[in-house]
Amino acid sequence: MSASEQGWPLWEVFVRADRGLNHVHAGSVHAADAETALQAARDVYTRRAEGVSIWVVRSTEIVASDPDRRDDWFGDLKPYRHPTFYEIPDAIGHM
Amino acid sequence: MMTTTTTPLIRFLLRTADDNLVLAQRLGALLARMPELEEDIAVANVCLDHLGQARSLYAHAAILEGLGRSEDDLAMLRDERQFLNATLVEQPDVDFAHTIVRQFFVDAYQVPFYDVLCGASDPVLAGIAEKAVKEARYHLRRSATWVVRLGDGTEESHDRTQAAVDLLWRYTGDLLALDEIEETLVADGVLPSLDGVRGVFDATVASVFAEATLTLPTDPYQRLGGRAGVHTEQFGHLLPEMQRLYRSHPGARW
Numbered sequence: 001m002s003a004s005e006q007g008w009p010l011w012e013v014f015v016r017a018d019r020g021l022n023h024v025h026a027g028s029v030h031a032a033d034a035e036t037a038l039q040a041a042r043d044v045y046t047r048r049a050e051g052v053s054i055w056v057v058r059s060t061e062i063v064a065s066d067p068d069r070r071d072d073w074f075g076d077l078k079p080y081r082h083p084t085f086y087e088i089p090d091a092i093g094h095m
Numbered sequence: 096m097m098t099t100t101t102t103p104l105i106r107f108l109l110r111t112a113d114d115n116l117v118l119a120q121r122l123g124a125l126l127a128r129m130p131e132l133e134e135d136i137a138v139a140n141v142c143l144d145h146l147g148q149a150r151s152l153y154a155h156a157a158i159l160e161g162l163g164r165s166e167d168d169l170a171m172l173r174d175e176r177q178f179l180n181a182t183l184v185e186q187p188d189v190d191f192a193h194t195i196v197r198q199f200f201v202d203a204y205q206v207p208f209y210d211v212l213c214g215a216s217d218p219v220l221a222g223i224a225e226k227a228v229k230e231a232r233y234h235l236r237r238s239a240t241w242v243v244r245l246g247d248g249t250e251e252s253h254d255r256t257q258a259a260v261d262l263l264w265r266y267t268g269d270l271l272a273l274d275e276i277e278e279t280l281v282a283d284g285v286l287p288s289l290d291g292v293r294g295v296f297d298a299t300v301a302s303v304f305a306e307a308t309l310t311l312p313t314d315p316y317q318r319l320g321g322r323a324g325v326h327t328e329q330f331g332h333l334l335p336e337m338q339r340l341y342r343s344h345p346g347a348r349w
Contacts, residue, residue, distance in 0.1 A: 008131065029133050032244065039237050040133035043140050 010059040011037040013044075015051035023055050031056075103279040104217065105156050107286075109169065110179030110322055112152035114270075116170055117330075118184040118201060119146040120337045125188060137237060141198070144230040151223045171341035175334055176324040181269030183321075185330040189259070192252065195241045196259040199303070202235035204270045207295035214287040239303045246307025253308065260304075261312050266327075268317030271296060276322075 008030040014023035026045045031037035037056040046054065065073055122142035129135040153166035164172075184201065188194045209231050212224035245256040271293050280286040304310065320326070341347075 030131055031133060035240055036244065039240065040137065042233075043137040044133060047136075047140060 008032050011041070011056040012059050012062060013037075013041040014055040014057070015041075015045055016053040016055075017051055019052065023053065026050075028059060029056070102159070103276045103283075104220075104285055105160050106179065107276050107280060108152050108156040108159070108220070110276075112149045112156065112169070113178050113180035114184050114201070115145040115149035115152070117178070117180045117333065118197075119143075119149060120333060121184065121188060121197075122194075125194065130191060138194075141234055141237070144227075144234065148223065148227045148230070151226075155219050155223065167341065171338045175326055175330060178326065178330070178334070179322055179324060180326075181266065181321045182318060182327050182330070183263060183266035183270060185321075185326060185333055186263060186266060187329050189262075190255055192245055192255040193259040193263065195238055195245060196256060196263050198234065199238040199242050200263060200267050200270070200300075202231055202238050203296050203299040203303075204267070204292065205231040206235050206299075207292045208289070211287050211289050211292060216285050235299070239299075242303050242309070243307045246304070246309040256307070257309055260309055264312050265314075265316055265318045266321075268319050269321040272317075272319060272322070274322060 009032075010028050011031055011034075012028050013026045015026040016023045026041075029037055029040040029044055031040045034056065038054060041054050041056050045051070119142050122138050122145065125138050126135060126142070129138055149170070150166055153169045157164050157166055157169055183197060186193070186197055188197075206228065209224045209228035213221055213228060215221045215224065242256065245252040247253070273289055277286065277289050281288055300311070318327070
């Protein structure tokens, strides 16, 4: 039986591209444990110098908002909450 | 038949390159055959690191010998008895455990070996070693992790890994034996002493095997000869497959 059939768990991979930036979700890998997950993430996602730091998190540990309730959560748009309705004096220029 | 190379430094560069090229050839044959996509990519990365090390070393050897041979000529036009790689790297991939144990022995050796080479008086060799030692450290992290996972895993993974150790240990002597080539290079001040490599290798193997619940064979037999071009049968199958295209189409370009 292959390892896939036994089902190595899935890990989400977050890569920080450079100092001062945030870790950004890059994708996922299958691995038996945390250490091999980190190594797999290094090989799959940072081979071409894309990162200086990697986080891996078991995919099952991520708590996500329910896509079926997207309207309840995010559909109630209130564009006036963005500060885009102010008149900007010409002297300020581009902000 | 090409002439054999003469100076100790060229011979040393060639055999170090040969170790890397032959291992890369073995690893390259595993692509698309690894048990997981992630491992497929990992083995491709390690393969390309070894291939890159081989290329740099061949290119430098080719310049030093000054016979107009290219790195490709050195890799593809020498015959079996002219290859000076340790017999360990030509051993076949019986199963994943053999692949990993072979890699682990190479990595445990290459980390202290390249560490010493960083102090070579030849600046090109020192530069190659500085890049290679970083790659070797990562390779060792990966292979040691797998040795522990397999050795201390299921009964089957332990037994297969122990079987790989029992088979492959006898081929490590080629890597670790110091001969007149190294003695000359050290005496001439080209290389710092390599005496410490064996101790670091032994310590790495001992600590990883303790965690992996693996043991070294009690039989002290070592099959030497790779450094003198005397290879195992497996190499006779690997070499023509590797060289066939280049030899069939001399001078072909992409």
